[in-house]
Amino acid sequence: MSISLANIICITPLECFFFFCPVTNGNFETPPSGGFASDGLSAGAAAIPGWKTNGTVELVESGQKQGGMILIVPEGTHAARLGNDAEISQELTVEKGSIYSVTFSAARTCAQLESLNVSVPPSASQTIDLQTLYSVQGWDPYAWAFEALDDKVTLAFRNPGMEDDPTCGPIIDDIAIKKLFTPDQPKDNAVINGDLEEGPWMFRNTSLGVLLPTNLDEDTSSLPGWNVESNRAVRYIDIYHFSVPQGKRAIELLSGKEGIISQMVETKPEKDYTLSFALGHAGDKCKQPLAVMAHAGDQAENIHYTPNSNSTFQTASVNFTAKAERTRIAFYSVYYNTRSDDMSSLCGPVVDDVRVWFSRAGRNANTGFLLPAALGWWVLLLIFA
Incomplete structure (x- = not known):
């Protein structure tokens, strides 16, 4: 054409x-x-x-x-x-x-x-x-x-x-x-498009972000890999008009439980995993407190946004044990937040850099360090006894 x-x-x-x-x-x-x-x-x-x-x-x-x-x-x-x-x-x-x-x-x-x-x-x-x-x-x-x-x-x-x-x-x-292109799954992260960089077209001259309405088909999603489960939209934001924890894109959660993003990630039953993510403020005059409910399998944690003075975002995590070969992770805003300048526009916490990794290595590393150390002390005691 x-x-x-x-x-x-x-x-x-x-x-x-x-x-x-x-x-x-x-x-x-x-x-x-x-x-x-x-x-x-x-x-x-x-x-x-x-x-x-x-x-x-x-x-x-x-x-x-x-x-x-x-x-x-x-x-x-x-x-x-x-x-x-x-x-x-x-x-x-x-x-x-x-x-x-x-x-x-x-x-x-x-x-x-x-x-x-x-x-x-x-x-x-x-x-x-x-x-x-x-x-x-x-x-x-x-x-x-x-x-x-x-x-x-x-x-x-x-x-x-x-x-x-x-x-x-x-x-x-x-x-x-x-x-759209579905990003390859990283070797150390079970989440597809966890950095949220692949998504819909955004006009540089539009400062409102892009609303993603309900979508239950992760295979046909404007945000590849992710579903929007609820009856209200979430907002896809960019670094040119909002504060973004990492990269150029992120998601702002709106409307409490009415604005949920989720993904089914590949896991191994009975293995331990960690879900981590960046939690931030969009810089859009959203009234605090801001908090996210993060779900990973049968675990859920209410995490409040409490950054230090040197950062606009924080890293949060949820530990869980997988029960099946696919595990649901999900995020929604705990509160119904609005902007302080107009008192009516919906806003909320920002989620970015979502990761799920197999945490056995971390525990084994600790165990592997403690066991040789303990044996070393026994050897020293035997030598000098």
Whole structure:
């Protein structure tokens, strides 16, 4: 497929070469053939360049008024609004069998709950509730993953709602796609992608991170190796806008028990292991106390964030004995934390650098040291007796 770099959303040609992001006009800034209307445009079959539409789809402009409301455009000047049961779609050329993550920004236009369905028919689909819980900006970036079952797929966004007010409906913007790679499992760590460096596309100019909604399939996850078990999202953050314990990426846990990340790791039954991780503060004015509930098999520990003055993070660990060939590890925030500057945006503790290792070597090393030392003392006693 021929791709115009001018129409690829805010990504340099080099980054597109490495990450494969062929979403044409993903920021909706390419004008229709007749130009942008000052009060929005009701889209016909080919009104939005690069996209097919079905139903009432409008191009809206930042600052545009609707009744007593001002419409929110996540980035740039324009975005697309989907009316009742309306859909936009685009055909993409992909690599069959690979996993891709779609990053997009979405906002509500009315007070009631609105949802957005993102799909790659006929095999992958998820409906995401758009909640104004995670920031006061009125919009949030989200990520959703799919497996490409063919070398050409159709990416679709649909408003599944049937609102009484036809002017309601979700606004979407900033759509990009990234091919994911599952990192190799380290020899000394049973956790896949424990450093959380492999994940969805993140725009450098977006300071909100990326929300990862519920996903129970670790094989098709925007965060390779990991599940998001609960009915609320967790936030994928970067070093450019947040404090990250190590590397460039980490996870911020939100919403208490409603925001859980987990992974099944390979273990040997009846063997002792240690789960360790970095626990930190995102630097986003999140009110303390911060604490994580860390699960490893049948063990669970409540660990509070108490760093020393020279560090913004600490290392914590949980010891456990494996009961099976696969053991579940999981993390969630103990508290429902909000930011101190707006008193409403959800935030929480940061988890990074997750490791699970077989701890027999450590105990054997200690035992191996003590036994020769004890024998040495007996030899000395016999010599000088």
